[in-house]
Amino acid sequence: MTTFADITDRLAALAIEVPSWAYGNSGTRFKVFGTPGTPRTVEEKIADAATVHRFTGLAPTVALHIPWDLVDDFGALRRYAADQGVALGTINSNTFQDDDYKLGSLTHADPKVREKAVQHNLDCIEVMNATGSRDLKIWLADGTNYPGQGDIRARQDWLAEALQRIYDQLGDDQRLVLEYKFFEPAFYHTDVPDWGTSYAHVAALGEKAMVCLDTGHHAPGTNIEFIVAQLLRLGKLGSFDFNSRFYADDDLIVGAADPFQLFRIIVEVIRGGGYGPGSEVALMLDQCHNIEHKIPGQIRSVLNVQEMTARALLLDTDALAEARTAGDVLAANEIFMDAFYTDVRRDLAGWREERGLPADPMAAYDASGYQQQIEADRVGGNQAGWN
Ligand code: LRH
Ligand code: MN
Numbered sequence: 272m273t274t275f276a277d278i279t280d281r282l283a284a285l286a287i288e289v290p291s292w293a294y295g296n297s298g299t300r301f302k303v304f305g306t307p308g309t310p311r312t313v314e315e316k317i318a319d320a321a322t323v324h325r326f327t328g329l330a331p332t333v334a335l336h337i338p339w340d341l342v343d344d345f346g347a348l349r350r351y352a353a354d355q356g357v358a359l360g361t362i363n364s365n366t367f368q369d370d371d372y373k374l375g376s377l378t379h380a381d382p383k384v385r386e387k388a389v390q391h392n393l394d395c396i397e398v399m400n401a402t403g404s405r406d407l408k409i410w411l412a413d414g415t416n417y418p419g420q421g422d423i424r425a426r427q428d429w430l431a432e433a434l435q436r437i438y439d440q441l442g443d444d445q446r447l448v449l450e451y452k453f454f455e456p457a458f459y460h461t462d463v464p465d466w467g468t469s470y471a472h473v474a475a476l477g478e479k480a481m482v483c484l485d486t487g488h489h490a491p492g493t494n495i496e497f498i499v500a501q502l503l504r505l506g507k508l509g510s511f512d513f514n515s516r517f518y519a520d521d522d523l524i525v526g527a528a529d530p531f532q533l534f535r536i537i538v539e540v541i542r543g544g545g546y547g548p549g550s551e552v553a554l555m556l557d558q559c560h561n562i563e564h565k566i567p568g569q570i571r572s573v574l575n576v577q578e579m580t581a582r583a584l585l586l587d588t589d590a591l592a593e594a595r596t597a598g599d600v601l602a603a604n605e606i607f608m609d610a611f612y613t614d615v616r617r618d619l620a621g622w623r624e625e626r627g628l629p630a631d632p633m634a635a636y637d638a639s640g641y642q643q644q645i646e647a648d649r650v651g652g653n654q655a656g657w658n
C-alpha cells in the first residue's frame with residue numbers, strides 16, 4: 272500500500288505552466304464580459320501568474336503568446352518575471368489573426384503568405400532566445416470549410432517545408448511542439464487535425480520536435496489517455512495544454528468537466544515516464560475564464576492537477592500488475608478506482624502548510640486583498656487577444 276507520506280517527494284516535483292492569456296478578458300463569439308482588475312499590460316499578466324505561484328507553489332512558469340504579449344524588450348520582461356518569482360516559459364506563435372491568413376498560414380497556397388508565417392515563427396525563436404524559453408508552440412488555424420476549396424495534399428507538403436525551415440533555426444536546447452485540433456475555426460478539414468498528423472510531421476523533423484496534446488481538441492468520447500500512452504511510447508509527447516470540455520473547445524478549468532479523465536491521463540503520464548525529474552513533458556494550462564475571476568480560476572486549475580497527480584501517484588501499481596497477470600479484471604479495476612476515489616484534500620492541505628504554503632490557497636487568495644487591490648488599481652483591462 273502506498274501512503275500519502277510515500278508520494279510527497281514525487282509530488283513536490285509538480286510544476287504547471289500557466290498561460291498569460293488566461294488573465295485577460297475572453298469570451299465567446301457572442302460576448303466578452305469585462306472583469307474588473309483585468310491586466311492592462313504583459314507585466315500585469317505576469318504579476319497575476321506569479322500570484323498563482325505564490326499561493327500554490329505549483330506554477331513557476333508562464334507561457335506567452337506572440338503578438339498578444341509583444342514587448343520591446345524581452346530581456347527586461349524576463350528580469351521582471353524573475354523579480355516576481357516566476358520564469359517565462361513556452362512561446363506560442365500566432366498565425367491566425369491577420370487578414371492574410373484567412374485561407375491558411377503555413378499551408379497557404381500563396382508562397383508569400385507562407386513566407387510571412389514562417390518569418391513570424393522565426394521571430395518567435397528570437398523572442399525565445401531573449402526570454403530563455405525552451406519551447407516554441409505552433410498551433411495552426413489552417414484548414415478549409417468546403418470540399419474542393421483547397422488541395423489538402425499540397426497543403427501537407429507546404430506545411431512540412433515550412434516546419435522544416437522553422438525547425439532548422441532552433442537552438443540546441445530549444446524545441447518545436449506542434450499542437451493538433453480536430454476542427455475549428457475550419458469546419459471541413461483542418462491541416463493538423465489529430466495526433467497522428469502532428470506525429471508524422473514532428474517525426475520527420477527530428478528529435479527537437481514533439482507533439483502538443485491539448486485535452487480540449489478531441490472528438491467527444493476520444494480515449495485521450497491512450498494517445499498519451501502511445502506518444503510517450505514513441506518518445507514524442509512534448510507538452511500538454513490542459514483544460515476541460517463538455518462540447519467542443521470549451522477551455523474550461525482542467526478537471527472541472529471530467530476529473531476521472533484527468534486522473535486517467537495522469538496515470539498514463541506517470542506510467543510512461545512523462546512525470547518528474549528527467550521527463551521532458553511540459554504540463555501547461557490553456558484556459559480562458561469567461562465568467563469567473565481569472566486568478567482563482569487558475570488557482571483552482573493547478574490545484575485540480577495537483578489533486579489528481581496525488582491520487583495517480585497513490586495507485587498501487589504492484590497490486591495492479593498482479594491482478595492483471597492473474598487476469599482478474601474486476602480486481603484490477605477496483606485497485607484503479609480505489610486510487611481515483613482516495614480523498615487527498617486533507618493530506619494535501621497539511622503538506623502545503625508544512626512547506627510554508629496556505630493550506631487552502633483558494634481561501635487564502637480570497638482573504639489576501641489582491642483581487643480588491645487590482646480592481647482598484649487597474650482601470651480598462653485588455654482582452655485576451657481575440658474576440
Ligand atoms: C487553439 C488553442 C491554441 C492557441 C490557444 C489560444 O484552440 O488551443 O493553443 O494558442 O488556443
Ligand atoms: Mn491549446
Ligand code: MN
Nearest residue numbers: 485487488520
Ligand atoms: Mn484550444
